[in-house]
Amino acid sequence: MDKKLPKDAYGGVTGKDYIPYISSSSKSGGNVAVLIIGVVLAALFAASTAYSGMKSGLTVAAGIPGSILGSVLVAAFAKHKGILGKNLIQGMSSGGESIASGMIFVLPAILLIGSKVSFLESFAVGVGGVLFGIAIASLVYNFLIIEEHGKLMYPESMAISETLVASEGAGESLKYMGIGFGISGIITVLTSSFLNVANNVISYINESTYKWRFQVEVNPLLLGIGFIVGLEVSLTMFVGSILANFGILSLIGYFSALAKDGIAVWNNPGVAINAMKVNTIAGSYVKYIGAGMMLSGGLIGAIKLIPTIVSSIKETLNAKSSNSDDRSSATNLLLLCGIVIGFVAGFLVSGGNIFMAIAASILSLFLSLLFVIVSGRLTGTIGTSNLPVSGMTIASLVLVTLLFVAMGWISPENNRSLLLFGTFIVTAIATAGGYCQSQKVAFIIGGDRNEMQKHFAIAGIVGVAVVTGTILLLADQLAMTGENVPFALPQANLMATLTAGIISGKLPWVMIIVGTVMGIVLFLLNLPVMTVAIGFYLPISTTSIILIGALIRLLVERTSKSEKDKEVKVSNGIGLSSGLVAGGSIIGLVGIILQVLSVIKVGEPSGFAASNGMAFLILVVLVIATIIPIVNSKVKDAK
Numbered sequence: 001m002d003k004k005l006p007k008d009a010y011g012g013v014t015g016k017d018y019i020p021y022i023s024s025s026s027k028s029g030g031n032v033a034v035l036i037i038g039v040v041l042a043a044l045f046a047a048s049t050a051y052s053g054m055k056s057g058l059t060v061a062a063g064i065p066g067s068i069l070g071s072v073l074v075a076a077f078a079k080h081k082g083i084l085g086k087n088l089i090q091g092m093s094s095g096g097e098s099i100a101s102g103m104i105f106v107l108p109a110i111l112l113i114g115s116k117v118s119f120l121e122s123f124a125v126g127v128g129g130v131l132f133g134i135a136i137a138s139l140v141y142n143f144l145i146i147e148e149h150g151k152l153m154y155p156e157s158m159a160i161s162e163t164l165v166a167s168e169g170a171g172e173s174l175k176y177m178g179i180g181f182g183i184s185g186i187i188t189v190l191t192s193s194f195l196n197v198a199n200n201v202i203s204y205i206n207e208s209t210y211k212w213r214f215q216v217e218v219n220p221l222l223l224g225i226g227f228i229v230g231l232e233v234s235l236t237m238f239v240g241s242i243l244a245n246f247g248i249l250s251l252i253g254y255f256s257a258l259a260k261d262g263i264a265v266w267n268n269p270g271v272a273i274n275a276m277k278v279n280t281i282a283g284s285y286v287k288y289i290g291a292g293m294m295l296s297g298g299l300i301g302a303i304k305l306i307p308t309i310v311s312s313i314k315e316t317l318n319a320k321s322s323n324s325d326d327r328s329s330a331t332n333l334l335l336l337c338g339i340v341i342g343f344v345a346g347f348l349v350s351g352g353n354i355f356m357a358i359a360a361s362i363l364s365l366f367l368s369l370l371f372v373i374v375s376g377r378l379t380g381t382i383g384t385s386n387l388p389v390s391g392m393t394i395a396s397l398v399l400v401t402l403l404f405v406a407m408g409w410i411s412p413e414n415n416r417s418l419l420l421f422g423t424f425i426v427t428a429i430a431t432a433g434g435y436c437q438s439q440k441v442a443f444i445i446g447g448d449r450n451e452m453q454k455h456f457a458i459a460g461i462v463g464v465a466v467v468t469g470t471i472l473l474l475a476d477q478l479a480m481t482g483e484n485v486p487f488a489l490p491q492a493n494l495m496a497t498l499t500a501g502i503i504s505g506k507l508p509w510v511m512i513i514v515g516t517v518m519g520i521v522l523f524l525l526n527l528p529v530m531t532v533a534i535g536f537y538l539p540i541s542t543t544s545i546i547l548i549g550a551l552i553r554l555l556v557e558r559t560s561k562s563e564k565d566k567e568v569k570v571s572n573g574i575g576l577s578s579g580l581v582a583g584g585s586i587i588g589l590v591g592i593i594l595q596v597l598s599v600i601k602v603g604e605p606s607g608f609a610a611s612n613g614m615a616f617l618i619l620v621v622l623v624i625a626t627i628i629p630i631v632n633s634k635v636k637d638a639k
Contacts, residue, residue, distance in 0.1 A: 005165055009444050010158065011150025018149060020446030021165060022084060029084025030451055033077045035458070038092030041066055041073075042459035044586070046096035046466040050104050051585035054478065056542055057490040057534050058225050059101040061385045063160040063437065065578040066093025068173045071164070086164055087447045088455045091438035095431075095459030096466065098384065099130060102430025103467045105393055106422045108489055109496035111471075111479040115416040119468055124345035125420050126464030129427030132338030132365065134457055136372040137432040137439075138331040144376050144436060145443050152380025157440035164445060173575045176629065180579020183625045184220035185587045187618060191218070192486075194591035196602045201541060202615040211253035211278050213245045215541035218619045221584025222542060223626065224577035226549020229385075234543075234550035236528055240535025241543040244286050252281050266508065283481075288508050290537035291497045292515020293522075294390070294490065297529035299398075300519070301391030309374050330450055334457065339365065342424060349420040356409060356417065363403055364421045367396040368428040375429045376436040384433040390491055390530060393426045397495060400425075401502050410503045418499055431460055474592060490537045549577070552623065556630050573630040580626070 008018050045062040053059040070089030078085050103126055110117045137144075144152060191200040200218040226234045259274040265284050276284075346361035347354070371392045378387055397418075404410065404418050435456050442452040471478065477486045501507025515533075522529045535543050556573055560566035594600045608614055 005158075005161055005444065009161065010153070013150070015146035015149030015443075018443075020444060021161075022446030028451060029081050029086075029088045029447055030455060031078060031081060031085075034074065034081055034085045034088055035455070037070065037073045037077065038089045038455055038459060039462055041069060041089060041093045042096030042462045043466045044096070044582075045093050046100045046463040047470050047589055048582050048585040049097045049100035050467045050470045051474075051589050052221055052225065052581055053101060053104045054108065054474075054487040054489050054492070055219075055585075056222055056225055056546065057488055057538055058229060058546075059097070059385075060225060060228055060578065060581055061156060061383070062093040062097035063090050063156060063441070064163050064574070065177065065582070066090040066097075067160055067163045068177065068575065069093070072174050083164055083445060084447050087442055087445050088452065090160055090164065090441065091452050091456050092459035094384075094434045094438050095456045096463040098430050098434025099126065099427060099460050099463030100467045101384075101434075102129070102389060102426040102428075103423060103464070104471070104489075105389065105491040106397075106419055106426050106495050107468075107471055108478045108487075108492040109422075109499070110416055110419050111475055112481075112489070112493060112496035113412065113415055113419075113500050114479075115412060116475075117416070117420070117472075119472060121345070121349050121420060122423070122468040122471070123464055124341060124348055125424045126427050126468060127461055128338055128341035128345045129368070129424045130338075130431050130460035130464060131334050131457065132342055132368055132424075133372050133375075133428035133431030134435050134453065134460065135331055135335035135338050136369055136428075137376050137435045138334065138453060140373055140376060141439060141449065144380060145440055148380065149443075152377065154380045154383070154437060154440040156379075156383035156385065157437050157444065160437075160441050161444045164441070173572070176572045176575035177579035177582070179629050180220075180224065180576035180581075180626075181583035182579075183622065184224070184580040184583030187218070187220050187622060188584050188587040188591070191618070192602075194587065194602075195600065197605055197609060198618060199605050199610045199612075199614045200618055202612050202619070203541075204612075205278050207277055209254065209257065210250050211281065212250050213278050213282070213540065214544075215539065216544045216548075216615070216619065217539075217541040218615050218622060219542075219545055219584060220580040220622055220626075221588070222545040223549035223552070223622060224580030224584070226546035226551075227553045227573055227577040227626075228581075229546070229550065231550040231554050233531060234547045236531045237535030237538070238540075238543045238547045240532040241538065241540040243532075244282075244290065244536045245540045248289060249278065249281050249286050252276075252285050253278070256281070285511060287493075287537065288497070288511035289515040289518070290490075290533060291494050292512035292517075293519040293533035293536055294494045294515075294530065295394065295498060295512065296516040296519030296523070297533045298388075298391040298394030298494075300523050300529055301388045302395035305374055305378075305388070305391065308377060309370055330453060334453075345424065346421070349417045351413060351417060353409070353417075356407070356414075359403065359407070360400060360417070360421045363400055364396075364424050367399065368425050371396065371425070371429045372432040375432040379433040379436045380440070384437050387430075387433045388530070389426065389430055389433075390494075392429050393422065393491075394494070394498070396425045397422045397499060398502075401499050405503060412500075415500055415503050418503070419495065422495065422499075427464070470589065473589075473596065477592070488538050488542060490534050493537070548619075548623065552626060552630075555627070559631065569630055569633045572633045576626065576629060 067090035070086040074085045202216040263273045265271045346357040350357040519529045
């Protein structure tokens with residue numbers, strides 16, 4: 001028998017009159033088993049999101065996969081805790097994923113500018129951001145979650161709540177996640193992420209007069225992301241890649257060939273501009289135009305947020321003044337710890353510059369305060385998957401960078417400190433979105449608000465430790481520059497380019513301005529600037545396989561016999577795709593760990609195994625192995 005949320009969960013009554021799904025007096029869903037399961041899943045999703053996010057520039061929300069895994073694990077180890085235990089576990093899963101979604105935007109930029117970062121510095125900055133983000137979001141809980149019930153819809157929270165209520169079907173969902181994990185794991189082990197015994201990149205590069213490049217990385221992780229995000233986002237990103245690789249790159253290649261002898265590439269004096277090959281054009285010119293597009297997209301997004309910032313602050317203040325202050329002691333403690341750790345981290349990363357520590361910490365806390373409230377409100381409108389974290393982070397970093405320049409803090413070491421302050425801000429913003437989403441689920445289901453707060457904070461701290469460890473483990477690969485790097489890092493590259501360029505005064509302004517103008521044109525055409533810009537910046541090998549994943553979803557939708565049939569197949573497809581993402585990222589990370597420990601050695605494919613034919617073969621196998629389980633889904637699977 002299907003179970004459903006009460007219709008009032010979607011509005012129709014005021015928040016204070018809403019009767020949750022579980023309305024009994026006992027609201028506790030936590031015990032030692034639930035906490036351990038939650039910590040394990042928080043670490044798992046933090047590592048998976050960090051790896052896949054740095055690979056693709058996109059992250060996948062963990063609420064629904066976390067609720068599916070939580071349902072199975074609660075049934076096995078904490079059955080008497082039921083749906084309230086599952087709710088805490090999905091919240092902790094979201095906590096690990098949210099922290100990773102924020103930290104990977106800025107922290108790897110330190111490696112890209114040629115500096116290093118210690119675990120202690122990163123951990124202190126991240127934990128400060130987590131605690132401050134949770135505390136500020138908790139202060140506006142009544143307004144965002146209760147008073148705005150039915151007005152702020154929290155779309156992803158409602159989807160998670162529906163999944164929890166229908167959790168009897170979790171075994172079927174877990175089956176598809178397992179299939180995806182197996183497919184992804186096998187292909188990942190065979191290709192470059194692990195043993196590298198088979199080529200998985202289809203590559204065609206034309207170096208003649210009209211230069212262009214087309215590649216497909218046959219990566220199940222990226223295909224899974226494409227299925228989850230759907231056709232609109234995937235196609236928009238791919239359009240950006242087509243513009244970069246068949247438009248801008250070809251134009252630069254054509255006109256640069258007409259240049260006089262003796263003129264060198266601006267950042268590579270050893271290469272004549274009239275002899276540039278495709279990879280040089282992409283790395284020295286197209287890349288920076290893409291950075292300008294992302295910059296304009298972020299700033300446009302931040303400017304568009306101004307009315308939301310003003311109204312959010314105003315309505316929040318009005319709500320607080322008209323209601324009794326119900327802050328719990330835990331919220332006060334989190335706020336105090338967030339501020340104290342924020343200042344301690346500021347002193348830690350400032351290299352003994354006390355004035356920098358105080359001034360930058362105050363500005364970082366103020367910007368975090370503003371954007372945490374905005375993040376919570378926007379999550380209620382568009383969910384965490386579409387949260388404009390990049391735009392808010394860019395706006396914040398620009399302001400902090402201007403402070404550094406005004407004060408004369410312009411050395412590379414100062415730039416490193418600047419990016420660590422930026423890591424605090426982005427972590428707080430991302431944490432707030434995931435936290436508000438999880439608290440809305442707890443409100444709808446009937447969980448205890450303070451219990452969710454404590455469990456989410458624990459998951460956040462675990463997430464910071466895991467993400468920091470993952471970034472440090474991958475440091476050598478993340479610091480690579482040029483073409484065919486293992487991790488694209490579009491957002492971190494932008495942060496590194498922006499801050500280092502402004503501080504040093506050596507930003508390639510001509511290309512940045514060209515990209516900015518292109519972004520403005522896209523905005524005037526009412527196109528999603530940041531999505532196109534990320535596609536422009538990412539390798540076409542990444543966006544092409546993401547598009548293939550989206551096309552598989554389109555095929556599944558078009559061949560479904562009814563709306564119910566489509567709903568079941570897409571749901572199972574998302575479960576399988578979540579397994580593809582988890583398998584690719586976790587197995588890939590394990591492979592790197594084994595390489596670092598010298599347990600395995602990466603080889604080089606040869607013969608047919610190194611050819612485009614092998615990559616085509618793997619692609620066909622991947623597509624067929626993904627499609628068959630999904631199209632064979634039956635309506636009964638949803639029961």
